[in-house]
Amino acid sequence: RKEVEQDPGPFNVPEGATVAFNCTYSNSASQSFFWYRQDCRKEPKLLMSVYSSGNEDGRFTAQLNRASQYISLLIRDSKLSDSATYLCVVNERNSGYALNFGKGTSLLVTP
């Protein structure tokens, strides 16, 4: 099984801080990339897709580096409500529509 690797953290940051997560994937045939957010004991929810040119959604910026096979997520001006686990997710061309999940990075934003 091809791997998706993330630093499990936890990342403890104060409100207003900027925090970045990285994720590496081992399958060069990977085709689609996502960041999901999962709150404690809840279902994963899509945070944002990751495009080759990089993309931004408000305080969140995602980057993809295909040559180095890593994905990043930058969160600016952290809010208490950003506390969650962030899952790096990859769809591999040869796996149909199945998603390959990283184990997640835990973020705790403190007052």
Next chain:
Amino acid sequence: NAGVTQTPKFQVLKTGQSMTLQCAQDMNHEYMSWYRQDPGMGLRLIHYSVGAGITDQGEVPNGYNVSRSTTEDFPLRLLSAAPSQTSVYFCASSSFDRNQPQHFGDGTRLSIL
């Protein structure tokens, strides 16, 4: 719009019992899948389906059966429950577009005693 609905939300079983976890979606998605999530393991794919009448195994299929008689429903059956199947189970669905995300149900928390 209900999205993906899973029932039950919680269940306790005894070793050797069987049960069915229900999953239904109302988005007319072709692709449906079941994952289990265990502490420190991330989400692992159990079974998936690309349409009615078509199912296939994922990473951890042993001990589970699935069927897909309609586009909307994708039940997961535990044939003879074992303590190792204690987990949180998520059902997900998506359209046939790899650039589209999967939508998850809110999970079934299953304990096997």
